[in-house]
Amino acid sequence: xxxxxxxxxxxxxxxxxxxxxxxxxxxxxxxxxxxxxxxxxxxxxxxxxxxxxxxxxxxxxxxxxxxxxxxxxxxxxxxxxxxxxxx
Amino acid sequence: xxxxxxxxxxxxxxxxxxxxxxxxxxxxxxxxxxxxxxxxxxxxxxxxxxxxxxxxxxxxxxxxxxxxxxxxxxxxxxxxxxxxxxxxxxxxxxxxxxxxxxxxxxxxxxxxxxxxxxxxxxxxxxxxxxxxxxxxxxxxxxxxxxxxxxxxxxxxxxxxxxxxxxxxxxxxxxxxxxxxxxxxxxxxxxxxxxxxxxxxxxxxxxxxxxxxxxxxxxxxxxxxxxxxxxxxxxxxxxxxxxxxxxxxxxxxxxxxxxxxxxxxxxxxxxxxxx
Numbered sequence: 618x619x620x621x622x623x624x625x626x627x628x629x630x631x632x633x634x635x636x637x638x639x640x641x642x643x644x645x646x647x648x649x650x651x652x653x654x655x656x657x658x659x660x661x662x663x664x665x666x667x668x669x670x671x672x673x674x675x676x677x678x679x680x681x682x683x684x685x686x687x688x689x690x691x692x693x694x695x696x697x698x699x700x701x702x703x704x
Numbered sequence: 705x706x707x708x709x710x711x712x713x714x715x716x717x718x719x720x721x722x723x724x725x726x727x728x729x730x731x732x733x734x735x736x737x738x739x740x741x742x743x744x745x746x747x748x749x750x751x752x753x754x755x756x757x758x759x760x761x762x763x764x765x766x767x768x769x770x771x772x773x774x775x776x777x778x779x780x781x782x783x784x785x786x787x788x789x790x791x792x793x794x795x796x797x798x799x800x801x802x803x804x805x806x807x808x809x810x811x812x813x814x815x816x817x818x819x820x821x822x823x824x825x826x827x828x829x830x831x832x833x834x835x836x837x838x839x840x841x842x843x844x845x846x847x848x849x850x851x852x853x854x855x856x857x858x859x860x861x862x863x864x865x866x867x868x869x870x871x872x873x874x875x876x877x878x879x880x881x882x883x884x885x886x887x888x889x890x891x892x893x894x895x896x897x898x899x900x901x902x903x904x905x906x907x908x909x910x911x912x913x914x915x916x917x918x919x920x921x922x923x924x925x926x927x928x929x930x931x932x933x934x935x936x937x938x939x940x941x942x943x944x945x946x947x948x949x950x951x952x953x954x955x956x957x958x959x960x961x962x963x964x965x966x967x968x969x970x971x972x973x974x975x976x977x978x
Contacts, residue, residue: 633920636950636959651861656956659857659887660745664954666857667850671925679870682856 623701624694630672631690634664644690651687662687675700705730707759714771716797722778723798724755724770726762735809735833735975736802737761737768740795740825742816743851744783744889746953747776750815753952753960760969767806768813771798784883784890788898795825809833811975816953817841817899823907833975836968837915839953842927844902848875855886875900905931912941914971916964919946943971 628644631637635656637644650657666677677700686696708727713720727733739754741747758768772779773794775786803810811834812822819840826832841847852874859869874884878896885891915932917924924932924944932942949961 634951634955636955636957658956659854659861660954661956662857662861663850663853664951666853679853679856679872682853682860684860 620698623698624690626672627669627690627694627697630665630668631693634661634668646689646691646694648690650689650693651684657687669697673697673701675703705763707762709759714798714801716774716794718780719774719794720780721774721794721798722772723801724758725767726758726770727767728762728765731763731765733767733806733808734765735811735972736806737766737811737813737836738795738799738802738822739768739770740791740812740814740818740821741770741772741776742814742818742953743847745887746816747772749955749958750953752958753964754815756960757965757968760965761972764969764972766811766972767802769798769802771795782890784892787892787894788902789894791821792824792828795821796828799825799829809975811836813838815839817844817847820844820902820904820907823904823909824902826909826911827907832909832911834911834971835909835913836971837913838964838968839917839951840904840915840928842904842931844899848896848899851891852884852886855884858887905934908935908938908940910940912943914968915942915944916968917944917946918949918951918961918964920948922946922948 624646631644635654666682670677686692705728708729710725712723714723739758741754742750754770758770761768771794773786773791774781775783799810810832812826812832813836814822815838819837822835826835849871852871855869855874877884878893881893883890883892884896917928923946932944935942945967947961947963947967949963950959952959952961
């Protein structure tokens with residue numbers, strides 16, 4: 618389970634890139650991403666990957682760019698948590 | 705105050721370059737500005753911001769020329785016809801038109817990879833008054849890798865599987881002389897390989913740089929800060945401003961960043977009151 622601080626950081630990156638400040642329900646850990654957010658087009662996904670790389674200082678490899686990781690806020694946070702634990 | 709917006713085609717060899725020229729006839733022109741747009745889809749997403757800014761520049765007495773380079777927007781040629789040198793030459797041609805028409809100092813303005821282009825142009829031109837960077841791309845190789853990722857993500861989104869393409873394979877293909885297709889854009893081998901070699905740190909300008917980034921805390925990114933410090937140590941004048949806002953060149957909805965418009969327009973006052 619990713620810690621709340623990491624989830625908040627992920628939500629912050631998502632909100633910024635996707636400009637979600639006007640959402641009636643703000644993003645939370647259980648929010649679905651791929652397929653649920655129309656703003657999440659391919660350029661947005663690339664921006665999010667880049668922002669995550671820049672912020673956390675690791676490289677996301679091609680085979681890690683998978684739909685599973687982008688299913689939800691929780692899955693994305695888990696993915697980042699696991700990458701950080703690799704260090 | 706009325707801004708006159710004049711679209712026209714600038715001939716360049718076999719090409720026709722679509723240009724839009726913003727002027728404010730009632731205001732005395734003190735200088736002029738040439739804008740080089742960003743890469744591929746970023747150009748489309750940022751068109752509105754560029755147009756809004758050009759109007760503001762014109763109102764302040766700085767007629768502004770917005771250029772579509774070969775293969776982009778409404779200019780002739782396909783994207784696959786583009787290569788870096790050809791784009792540079794488009795910039796030179798537009799600069800020539802602007803300075804011949806107005807005979808005033810020219811400011812170069814570029815967004816994202818446009819900043820790499822104008823920095824290269826500045827090396828070849830005399831009497832550039834200043835450079836305006838909007839969110840400059842520092843490293844063409846990194847930028848191209850990120851752009852190629854769009855291809856991977858498209859594969860992921862359409863098939864729900866991990867992508868079969870890879871950044872490395874695509875780069876190898878470019879280096880081997882092939883074009884690659886990314887998100888509907890055919891990138892020629894020459895464009896891709898030239899872009900990969902282009903780094904802002906190798907293009908230190910001699911004119912002052914006004915550098916703008918979208919930044920929540922008002923500070924440059926770590927990579928930008930490093931380059932700004934490097935250039936400052938070399939005696940290059942760099943003024944940085946971080947504005948809050950959205951990355952309008954990549955957002956899925958059309959976005960406007962008013963603070964950036966305001967701050968960029970204010971820069972012109974430095975030239976009027978040296």
